[in-house]
Amino acid sequence: MLLSWLEDPNADDLVAFLNDELRQPGRWLQVAGEMEVEYHGRAASMADAGDYLLILKPDASLQIHAARGIKPLNWQPQVDDVHVMQDGGRAVLHAERRSPAEWVRVAFLDAAYAVAMEPRDHGTRVLQGSEADMQRALAANPDVIEEGLEVVDVELPVEVGGIDLMGRDRDGRWVVVELKRGRATHEAVHQLERYVRHVRTLVDGAVRGILAAPAVTEPARNQLHGLDLEYVEVDALPAPPAEVEQTGLFEPAGLTQDVES
Template sequence: MRLVVARCAVDYTGRLTAHLPLAPRLLIVKADGSVLVHSDGGSYKPLNWMSPPCTLRTQARSPEEAALDPDDAWVEEWDVVHAKSGDRLRVRLHEILEDSSHELGIDPGLQKDGVEAHLQALLAENIETLGAGWSLVRREYGTAIGPVDILARDPDGAAVAIEIKRRGEIDGVEQLTRYLELLNRDPLLAPVRGIFAAQAIKPQAKVLAVDRGITCVTLDYDALRGIDDAESRLF
């Protein structure tokens, strides 16, 4: 990754045209070829950018060019062209304040707290969250169309398939419906009912779940981790 702080002017041409007048900015050139132009405000969003695939060509200004146009005192020009659309980003650097390059290597990716795998593990460890007398049969219970997050048994011994999402939407209800149709063909399990569990469930998903006889359960991630004691809260 190359980081350049410079006084620069930027022109974009393509589906539209845009111009950034001369000002100090941060220019980022990433290993994937993308080029981003940032100001010192505006949160994370760049003022302009070019996403890959694109090519970057740089050239220093020659004395002859400077003599032809002494009023436009740029010292280096970046020409960024998108390989497919032909869109062009031209950056003229008038003064380079900082210029550094860093090898970051392969990023391991964002590891989110509270993702579905964590919720699944926590609910399996605390299956009694669903009520007294519940028992865990298996996590990732295999079927011909994919694994059911949790297969459990309620206090009466009936099989229950549990689908877990961070945010419960209609697609999740449809997925659980398909699992239930398949599981209920197994005479050793049938009848199997379903629970759709998530940290938040959209109203439309709740309506569809209830219509199909599926119970909706809202999961409290902190309570499952033992951080938040719901009984000690005032509200």
């Protein structure tokens, strides 16, 4: 991964560097240091001077991270125009998005470093344990939900939304199944209730509603019972996550380190 970089640049050098690099396609930039950040658009925010990390990716997404949290302090999923200029002796970056109309302005008070990378094509990524995976697995093997259950439809669109699994139990009753990959809340119960109520207007005979999830919140479980709906415990992942000790691969040869919290 080619890269060029600047340490502790002054405003002139930083402006020149950024303008230079932004002219090249495919660049991935990072600038760290003391900044002020302002945003106007879907909301509006203003951050006083602080030490932040600005990331500008080759896909023209921008994010500014503070020293804590997963989520950026400010961001823009798609930057349509970016300008870098000098303003009052400071390097200033202005990123604009057309739709929705919004902009982020970063004033660099004291840049610690700036890096421009040129990443090669990234590798592929596979993810297991999504709700779609669950749906596929359960559609192929409905017995996990209930002995004798037959799946008739998957992601069946009805007026009030999409029914995850539609089936018939061993007694021929219709069964509406709502899936959640995580702990199901009362929202999931409301969804299921809506679907069941809707299906009851469409078909004759009994209609059962089953919430299938690895866990339910206590209030949700109570609501379920009150509405005469059912809960079945279903895991999102086929196998439980392997522990470090179980794999045996990652025994620390280096230092064992507890992270500060």
